[in-house]
Amino acid sequence: MLVVAALGGNALLRRGEPLTAKAQRENVATAATALAQIIKAGHRLVVTHGNGPQIGLLALQGAAYKPDAVFPLDVLGAETDGMIGYMIEQALENALGHDRPVATLLTQIEVDPKDPAFAKPTKFIGPVYDKAEAERLAQARGWSIAADGAHWRRVVPSPMPSGIPDLKVLELLLEQDVTLICAGGGGIPVVRRADGSLIGVEAVIDKDHATALLAHKLNADALLLLTDVEAVFRDFGTETQSAIWQVSPEDAVRLDLPDGSMAPKVAAAATFVSDRARFASVGRLEDALALLDGKAGTMIVNN
Numbered sequence: 001m002l003v004v005a006a007l008g009g010n011a012l013l014r015r016g017e018p019l020t021a022k023a024q025r026e027n028v029a030t031a032a033t034a035l036a037q038i039i040k041a042g043h044r045l046v047v048t049h050g051n052g053p054q055i056g057l058l059a060l061q062g063a064a065y066k067p068d069a070v071f072p073l074d075v076l077g078a079e080t081d082g083m084i085g086y087m088i089e090q091a092l093e094n095a096l097g098h099d100r101p102v103a104t105l106l107t108q109i110e111v112d113p114k115d116p117a118f119a120k121p122t123k124f125i126g127p128v129y130d131k132a133e134a135e136r137l138a139q140a141r142g143w144s145i146a147a148d149g150a151h152w153r154r155v156v157p158s159p160m161p162s163g164i165p166d167l168k169v170l171e172l173l174l175e176q177d178v179t180l181i182c183a184g185g186g187g188i189p190v191v192r193r194a195d196g197s198l199i200g201v202e203a204v205i206d207k208d209h210a211t212a213l214l215a216h217k218l219n220a221d222a223l224l225l226l227t228d229v230e231a232v233f234r235d236f237g238t239e240t241q242s243a244i245w246q247v248s249p250e251d252a253v254r255l256d257l258p259d260g261s262m263a264p265k266v267a268a269a270a271t272f273v274s275d276r277a278r279f280a281s282v283g284r285l286e287d288a289l290a291l292l293d294g295k296a297g298t299m300i301v302n303n
Contacts (some may be wrong), residue, residue, distance in 0.1 A: 001221035002174070003038055005288065006211040007031055007049040008227040012084065019053050025087060032091035032283075034226075037289040039179060041097060046174070046218065047088060048211045051185030054080040055125060055204075070141075073125070073156060074188050074200025078106050079299040081184035088181050102179045108165045108198060109187025111209050115159035123158040123204045124148055157203040161210045165198060167217055174218070184212040206251065212268035212280075223272045223280040224291055225265045230284050230296040232262055246299045249273045277302070 012031075017023045058076045071079075080134050085104030092102045121144040129137065134145045134152035146155045164170070164187070173180055186205030192200040208225060215223045231243040236258070244255070249270035257263040262282070269280035283290075283297020290296035 001292075002044045002046070002218065003048045003222045003224060003292065004048070004211060004215035004218065004220045005035065005038070005224040006208060007047065007088075007227075007285065010089075013053055024084075025091075028084075028087045028091045029094075031226075032088065032095040034286050034288045035092060036095035037291065038106065039100065041289060041292075043292070044085055044174065044177065044179070046126050046170075046180045046182065046214070047288070048183045048207060048214065049084055049088065049181070049185070050207050051080040052125070052204075053083065055185065072200060073202050073204060074190065077185050077188045077204075081106055081188070083118075084184055085181045092179060092181075095131070096179075099180060101177070103173060104179070104181040105166065105169060105173070107170075107183040107187045108190045109161045109183065109205055109213075110163035110198070111159040111189050111191060111201065111203060111205065112162050113191040113201070115157070117157045117159040118203070121155040121157045122146075123156050124153045125156055125204060126154050126155055127265045128153050131195075154270055156199075158206055159189070161205050161213045164214060164217055165190070170214075170218065174203055181188055183207075183210050206264050206268075208265045208268035209271070212272040215272050217231075221278050222292060223269060223278075224288060225269060225280065226285040226288060226291075227264075227265070228280065228284060230287070230297065232257070232266060232282050236262070244298050248303050249300055250276075252300050259290065266300070273300050273302060275302060 012024045012027050013019060025048060055076050058079060087105045089102050094227055111212040128151035130213045131152050137143060143154045145152050145189055186207040187210050189201050189203040189205050191201050192198055232240045235241045252266050252270040265282055272280050279299055279301040281297045281299045287296035
């Protein structure tokens with residue numbers, strides 16, 4: 001089977017860990033061990049990943065160097081995708097004994113310039129500020145800002161992905177049995193201009209929705225959304241929480257889930273499954289192979 005697996009942020013950085021190269025390498029090695037089991041079981045694999053903390057770190061470094069000439073988000077996305085892709089690629093090659101080809105591809109993801117998200121930025125990026133400092137920076141740099149708990153942060157648009165210009169390259173590599181690492185951080189956001197050319201935009205695409213689109217376009221058999229929680233839960237974090245082991249895509253989208261965590265994963269999984277003969281699973285990274293076998297996690301599948 002062709003499996004598309006999305007690594008959650010915990011694959012690179014555990015909760016509370018410092019954002020160091022050493023911590024990321026150690027976590028990526030653990031992730032690669034789990035992913036390698038899928039390949040050794042005879043499946044083809046495409047891997048996507050998040051990059052939010054890494055973009056935040058690069059933005060801070062850029063602002064410290066030259067505050068009035070920071071790089072745009074599409075460029076920062078490409079830089080972080082290259083770094084993270086390199087780490088995952090190397091770790092996977094090591095886990096596989098260097099007997100199978102693995103490649104990282106920087107992936108442009110097209111969005112609609114008329115997407116309503118551009119008029120209503122909601123995606124938090126970068127560091128936290130007090131209100132006065134946030135307002136000063138917003139005025140100086142043309143940012144949109146919003147309250148994030150007791151602090152304030154920059155917010156950017158998060159448009160829905162609509163196309164994958166690099167799809168043919170991905171398909172060519174898969175035909176050669178290459179294990180792919182691509183569409184990191186939801187992909188590099190681009191829009192198509194009137195003359196047909198592409199250009200990057202200031203936005204961050206939701207990783208899970210981009211991964212679902214990728215899995216659909218590649219006609220994958222299974223979509224895995226890997227995190228640090230064993231399954232999707234009703235009433236998560238309460239005394240009455242209960243795990244959901246299997247659900248139809250229609251019922252999945254009706255679940256009352258947290259917007260910032262499980263809701264986008266389940267919505268993306270339901271979109272991928274739709275009315276087709278394929279499935280998506282949400283669960284722990286270390287259970288990746290068991291998720292494929294229906295022995296762990298939440299499976300979204302048609303009845």
